[in-house]
Amino acid sequence: MAGKKLTVVVTRRLPEAVETRMMELFDVELREDDTPMSRAELVAAMGRADVLVPTITDTIDAGLLGQAGDRLKLIANYGAGVDNIDVSTARQRGILVSNTPGVLTEDTADMTMALMLSVTRRIPEGMAVMQKDNWDGWSPTALLGGRLAGRRLGILGMGRIGQAVARRAAAFGMQVHYHNRRRLHAGLEEPLEATYWESLDQMIARMDVLSINCPHTPSTFHLMNARRLKLMKPTAVIVNTSRGEVVDENALTRMLRANEIAGAGLDVYEHGRTVNPRLRELNNVVLLPHMGSATHEGRVEMGEKVLINIKTFDDGHRPPDLVVPSML
Incomplete structure (x- = not known):
């Protein structure tokens, strides 16, 4: 994909510093509000993205992946857990999955x-x-x-x-x-x-x-x-x-x-x-409303992990936080 920026679609609002860096590196489509995408919106996003950046609130199951088309190559999850993603089906379709472990x-x-x-x-x-x-x-x-x-x-x-x-x-x-x-x-x-x-x-x-x-x-x-x-x-x-x-x-x-x-x-x-x-x-x-990771520092570090995974993939290498089914 050299010479052309990756198209990255983000499903939720991220810290401003992370969104700014994404815009510098990629052809990024940010979420205007902080509401979760509907299932139909997720299908549409996967159809126009090289990389999808979902969060734990987005359920990426086999049915959704079946409608992804051929363009999507990486799901860079903004979160350490990946039980919201059918990793096995994604890999069968040639879609890599990464996450953000260790920072929280x-x-x-x-x-x-x-x-x-x-x-x-x-x-x-x-x-x-x-x-x-x-x-x-x-x-x-x-x-x-x-x-x-x-x-x-x-x-x-x-x-x-x-x-x-x-x-x-x-x-x-x-x-x-x-x-x-x-x-x-x-x-x-x-x-x-x-x-x-x-x-x-x-x-x-x-x-x-x-x-x-x-x-x-x-x-x-x-x-x-x-x-x-x-x-x-x-x-x-x-x-x-x-x-x-x-x-x-x-x-x-x-x-x-x-x-x-x-x-x-x-x-x-x-x-x-x-x-x-x-x-x-x-x-x-x-x-509490799932506040365990809710610090400014933690959320920015999660975003930095996402950026590194996408950039490494864009450079033709294995994302450092690649998730494989045998890990689960």
């Missing part, structure tokens, strides 16, 4: 700790009292929560984000435990002072806080199902900043309503934007 580790780990503190220290309840202007003053027994120090934290998924959570939790005085597909080698495990559990069931039953940090794959769908949730101590708290599909949301809601689990902090949901309305009614639940 610290931001997501920060938000995980924020949710732990919010639930255990009842921060949203305290904010609600002040916002309603009905505070009667300090009381020895008002809004009592619990301290994190000394609690057992179980991390489900000890990848980059899980390890970052472990480092933060250790600084708070928590005891770190984890379950992973593979045990970390000693060089990683020992500095974290983390205890490995081969049995997820046994770990869950003994933890005070459970942090979900694994990706959504066919093998992790409803990994925390009703049976496993019932193994948790009634005083335990669950935090999810990874993927909503890992947890059976209806089962979790029932147990929270029945006080069979003490609390939950959720940044992701099983059905995307559709949140179980009964969750909103509970005082022991903190709900």
Whole structure:
């Protein structure tokens, strides 16, 4: 494609610095507003683009890819997760897929700790009292929560984000435990002072806080199902900043309503934007609108990854963050 700029279509608004650099490098079509593209708009975009830049809100399934035509050669996803894209079908059609891994580790780990503190220290309840202007003053027994120090934290998924959570939790005085597909080698495990559990069931039953940090794959769908949730101590708290599909949301809601689990902090949901309305009614639940990666620094770094992937592809090389089906 030498001598001619790639045609790049972006499905959502990106940070201004990223959009500016894209316009310098490519023949780019930016989204004028920040609403998701409809299915018909996505089909049309794939028909006129050499490169499509979607986000996790765009579902690029086999049916959509079947209408892509022959021009589209790269889907440069603006996001680390690619469960919104049928990667296998894309590769069968000769379309490469890239993502933006690694840049949101610290931001997501920060938000995980924020949710732990919010639930255990009842921060949203305290904010609600002040916002309603009905505070009667300090009381020895008002809004009592619990301290994190000394609690057992179980991390489900000890990848980059899980390890970052472990480092933060250790600084708070928590005891770190984890379950992973593979045990970390000693060089990683020992500095974290983390205890490995081969049995997820046994770990869950003994933890005070459970942090979900694994990706959504066919093998992790409803990994925390009703049976496993019932193994948790009634005083335990669950935090999810990874993927909503890992947890059976209806089962979790029932147990929270029945006080069979003490609390939950959720940044992701099983059905995307559709949140179980009964969750909103509970005082022991903190709900956030998928804010785990919402920092200026993180979102710009995601854009820089997208730019590098596209530019490398344009230069005739393999994008550094190429996703292949065997990775999933």
